[in-house]
Amino acid sequence: MSMGRSAMQSLASLTRLEWRHHKWASRSAIGLGILMALGIIVSLVAPWLFSASALRGEIEAQIRATTGLAVQSHGRAVLVVLPEPHVNIEAVSFADPSGALRIETPMLKGYFQVLPLLLGRLEIASASLFDAHMVIDLDGRPMPSDSAIGRAADARPATAQAARTDAINLGVLNLINGQALLKSRTSPEEHLIKAINVTLDWRQLGAAAQLIGSVEYHDQSIDLSAWIAKPVELLRGGPSDITLRLEAPSLSLSTRGRLGSEPQFHFNGQMEATTPALRDLLALGDRSLPLPGPFNDIVVSANTVIENDNAAFSNLHLEIDGNRFEGALAMQGLSGKPILSGTLATNLLSLTPWLERLPGIRGSDGQWSSDPFNFTPEDWSDLDLRISASRLRFAPFELQDAAVSIMTRDGRLELAVPAAKAYQGAFKGRASLKLDPDRLDFRANATLSGLDLAAFSLDAYGQRRLGGLVTGTANLEGGGTDMAALMRTIEGHVQVNILQGEIEGLALDQALKNLENRPLALVAAIRGGRTLYDEGTLGLNITKGVAVIEDGLLQSPSLRLGFGGETDIGERSINLHAVATPVMGLSTAPLPANAAKSGGDRPQFRFDLVGSWDDPSLVPDVRSLIRHSNAAAPLFDEKSKATPHGPSSQAETQP
Incomplete structure (x- = not known):
């Protein structure tokens, strides 16, 4: 037994030696x-x-x-x-x-x-x-x-x-x-x-060939990768499938499609791109944007065709400054001063981000801004854009079903709204702006039809101050090196007509009733309440920033309000004179004695609206109120006898 075990151990040792040797x-x-x-x-x-x-x-x-x-x-x-x-x-x-x-x-x-x-x-x-x-x-x-x-x-x-x-x-x-x-x-x-x-x-x-790595351009690190299925076909002028990806702080780009080099460079495929700031991206190529606005957070995807110096983007999905568009764009002259054209559609077009970058309209003192304009139109590209928006918002106002046209050429910006719904009515307008480096000149015209003034007032002031259906036209022009100078040069004409109107906070009907009974209590009675009228008209002739009010009239079955005066657009002030008269035949109260002496006219309430646009003051004609007082009228009668040249009846009835 022990001999067998010894033999086995010897065999194992021999095997290990042979394995080591091997x-x-x-x-x-x-x-x-x-x-x-x-x-x-x-x-x-x-x-x-x-x-x-x-x-x-x-x-x-x-x-x-x-x-x-x-x-x-x-x-x-x-x-x-x-x-x-x-x-x-x-x-x-x-x-x-x-x-x-x-x-x-x-x-x-x-x-x-x-x-x-x-x-x-x-x-x-x-x-x-x-x-x-x-x-x-x-x-x-x-x-x-x-x-x-x-x-x-x-x-x-x-x-x-x-x-x-x-x-x-x-x-x-x-x-x-x-x-x-x-x-x-x-x-x-x-x-x-x-x-x-x-x-x-x-x-x-x-x-196939593949390129992968990173480069630095304008101090930006760019990671890139490209794959070309047939580079030799490109050398022969034929097409080849290609994919390209770029990742940089200012741009993320991905393309895939078919590339060719003859008879001229062309690409047909899909493109997806994002950029946090388009202005910064264009600045890398010494380009600028022809429109105000931040142009941030941009996302683009489109079917893309590039031929030599031109590009077309169809089936376009575009996000920019919170707005989302669909449509098509085309660019011509990519290597020089490009021309951008196209049609876009959106459910909501918010102009608020772009309006925020316009020059300041008012200064810290509440007046028009005196900060000089600073434009660089010589760097602008040419635009020809058509935009349709279910809702067009420029806070606090909003239009519906708006068609918008934007064109720039040779330093001139053309803005047009050929059709839009505005507060249950219709609006269309056009503006042409000539932009020099330090000056702005403009021409504008607009037409309103059936605009709900109550809804407009609610957006403008946060409450219903005015009401009615407005129809009107405006034609204006002006120019200047800052907003204050521009407002002092405005020329033009404005015509406004109002149906079924109302004025909140001014109780003219109640004032006329007090005029016949308690004229001295009228000042307290006029404030609060409202005035209803069936129709109103207003015309403004504007010369050098001063608008003269012509043919101002509000009337209803119970009263007639005529008014005139002027408003200084440059100084943001108003000086309006008004006369409110009850319509004959509707009042059963007896006429005061002094009314008969003035030709039998109905009693009148005269007042002025004066002061700044931001805080105008309503100033009643106290003298005429005292005249309508039964207690004070005899005193004025005696005074008028002693005064050979008293106020004429015409002056008493005209604003």
């Missing part, structure tokens, strides 16, 4: 294989390993054959075998014969493909350019026709020559901390892209 032999074989391969590689690359000029010449020839770029190096060229075979070449410059592309780099590092190396050939699988400075002419063709890429571009599609060139191997290019200056003969502007850290993976001419 493992050692395997490791030795692997090591020997590596040494042999290394020896083969060293022997094959010996001509380049010990000759920098031969190494440099071989690399330059490969780059020239593939890209057509002439290569010059002025530094050391070192071949490194381990851990990966690669070459380091210092102070390298590249240039194409036409000068469309120039590259200078202090260090080129190229990694070789192993299999060709074992066969005695140096073929670069990937290359890295460190701190490369590039100058790129966007109008040129940097790959000459005697290079592999040039021959592939010149080959006709679906031919034997195209098939041969498509099979040529390329590789992977890494740009590390590079920069590129982009120029064009058609534009004086140059664009500098810095901190370029990207990888271009294009391993075969006929295969």
Whole structure:
């Protein structure tokens, strides 16, 4: 038994020794294989390993054959075998014969493909350019026709020559901390892209290419990735599927579609983009917006067609400053001063964010602002937009079913509302603004029909001060270097007609009743209550900011209110004179004695409305009230006898 156990232990020990020997032999074989391969590689690359000029010449020839770029190096060229075979070449410059592309780099590092190396050939699988400075002419063709890429571009599609060139191997290019200056003969502007850290993976001419990495433009870091299904087809002028993504603080962009280069550049696909601030984004390209407003929090998605210098966006979904639109837009002249046109529709168009950026209308003293205008119309793009809105809001007012037209051209802004519903009525208007750098000139006209004045008053003042159905027209023009100067130059005419109207807080009917019975108590009785009237008319002739009130009249079955005077628009003040008269035949009260002496007219209540627009004062004609007092009238009769030139009856009946 013990002998059997001893035999088994001896067998196990022998097995372990054999396994260790086998493992050692395997490791030795692997090591020997590596040494042999290394020896083969060293022997094959010996001509380049010990000759920098031969190494440099071989690399330059490969780059020239593939890209057509002439290569010059002025530094050391070192071949490194381990851990990966690669070459380091210092102070390298590249240039194409036409000068469309120039590259200078202090260090080129190229990694070789192993299999060709074992066969005695140096073929670069990937290359890295460190701190490369590039100058790129966007109008040129940097790959000459005697290079592999040039021959592939010149080959006709679906031919034997195209098939041969498509099979040529390329590789992977890494740009590390590079920069590129982009120029064009058609534009004086140059664009500098810095901190370029990207990888271009294009391993075969006929295969897909991928670009991924980051760059810096106008101090903004941009992460980018692009995939091109057939880059060689683009070189031949054909189309290729493409996807592109950009991520930057000012822009997030994603596109996918089909790209072509002949007969001109064109793209057809889908685009999605967001930007927190459009003004900041346009400023990167030295562009500006022709309209007021923040233009923040923008989200865009659309079917996009770009052809050469023009772009069209259909099936558009646009969010901007809290507004949401659908429709179509088109842009012409993308490389110069673009022209934007299109039609948009929205359920709610809020103008409040855009009106907030307009120059201040009033100053801290409550008067018109004296802050000078500051416009830059020379930078404005041309617009031609049509917008339809179920609701158009410019707080605190709101229109419904509004059609809006916005046009800018040569520093002039044209705004039009061809049709809109306004407070149960209809509104249409047009304004033309000429914008110089420090001056605003305008012309405007508007028409109202059947506007509910009570609803309008509720929005304007927070309470129903006025009521009725308003129909009117206005034609105005003016200009100035600030709001105060502009208001003092307004010229034009306004005509207003009101049906079934009312005035809250002014009890004229009650005042006339007190006038016949207790005229001295009228001042207290007139405040509060309301005045109803069937129709009213008002005409304003405006000259140099002063509006003269003509043909002012309110009348009902029980009273007639005539008024006139003027309002100074520049000074925001009013000086109105009014006479309220009861309609004959409706009052059964006896006429006061002094009324008979004035020609038998009904008693009148005269008052003035004077002061600032913000706090006008109603001032009754106290003298006429005392005349209507039975107790005081005899005193005035005696005085009128003693005064040969008393007030005429005409003056007593005219405002």
